[in-house]
Amino acid sequence: MLRKPFQRPARVKDVAALADVSVTTVSRYLNAGLALPPTTAARIDTAVRQLDYQPNRLARSLSLGRSNTIGLVVPEIANPFFAHLAAAVESAAEAEGMGLLLCATLNRLDRELDYLGRLRSHQVDGLIFLTNHRDDGTLARRIAALEAIVLLDEDVEGTGVPKLFCDNVQGGRLAGAHLLAGGHRRLGFIGGPQGLMSSAERLEGFRAAVASQPGASVTWTSSGPHTPEQGHSAAAEWLALPEQPTALFLGSGALLQGFLEAVQEAGLSVPADVSLVAFDDIGPLHLFNPPITAIRQPVAEFGRRSVALLCARLRGEPPGVPVRLPVELVERCSVAPPASRRRRLAPSLTQKAKHA
DSSP states (O other), X not given: OOOOTTOOOOOHHHHHHHHTSOHHHHHHHHHHOOOOOHHHHHHHHHHHHHHTOOXXXXXXXXXXXOOSEEEEEESOSSSHHHHHHHHHHHHHHHHTTOEEEEEEOTTOHHXXXXXXXXXXXXXXXEEEEOXXXXXXXXXXXXXXXXXXXXXXXXXXXXXXXXXXXXOHHHHHHHHHHHHHXXXXXXXXXXXXXXXXXXXXXXXXXXXXXXXXXXXXXXXXXXXXXXSHHHHHHHHHHHHHOSSOOSEEEESSHHHHHHHHHHHHHTTOOTTTTOEEEEEOOOSSGGGSSSOOEEEEOOHHHHHHHHHHHHHHHHTTOOOOSOEEEOOEEEOOSSOOOOOSSOOOOOHHHHHHHXXX
């Protein structure tokens, strides 16, 4: 009773008919490991082979009460950090026998709430969740009502779920210490949105390092979304300052991208006119001209540990305390001693910076 070519795929009832058992018996045997007499099990196995029967994975998941799929919710996938993170999470999930649903929110609350709703409706077994904006309490209330969720990279206050962050404070300290070692005493910071844990912690560590050096100070800070546009705008602010910091710590690769573009437009160069250290050693920073010194986060470890925390939560284990992963300074060529005198800006460029 071999299936003919181009015939419709075999169904469980076809297997049951050929094996001369009930549909329920076949389903429980294939999906739940029902113990059957050897002769009965052999008939079902033979029918499955003869009919080339492929079990319905969705139906099997529903019968077991799980999807064997987790979701990764990120603000965007164009950002190299989130792209690398997605690859790391997918690899870790595959090692656990689970699939991955990648969800990009565009950093919009309505999309974040929609993906949180998918967990509530059991479309995924759990979520690894990243947000990149301030919360007015809406996210915290929704997350607090869920269990199988891990917060990664950025905190949402008022939630008692597993959390995995990098050591942002240490990253700020490393950046500040490196710029101080380069001879800089007038420093600045370009960070992400105010109210975000990561931005506040990176600035905290940076200030602490600078304060340890007599005569040094953080004379200027700028904040805004982690976008190249914001980096470009911050560079215009920096260019318009009457006394510019000679060294800057930038809170993300996206901010760095926009800042470097504006510096090039102004006819300046790194590190001759300004020294830079950036957070997130993601992307080909070693190929920049000059190669950029950066604080590196352990992205692969983020992926592995976040999946491990989620699996532990799915087993019913308590959330535990937030986990902090170490960062490191990757020294390249974007820091040099401050110039004795700065290149005079063309009047048109100065005016453009002041009015940008």
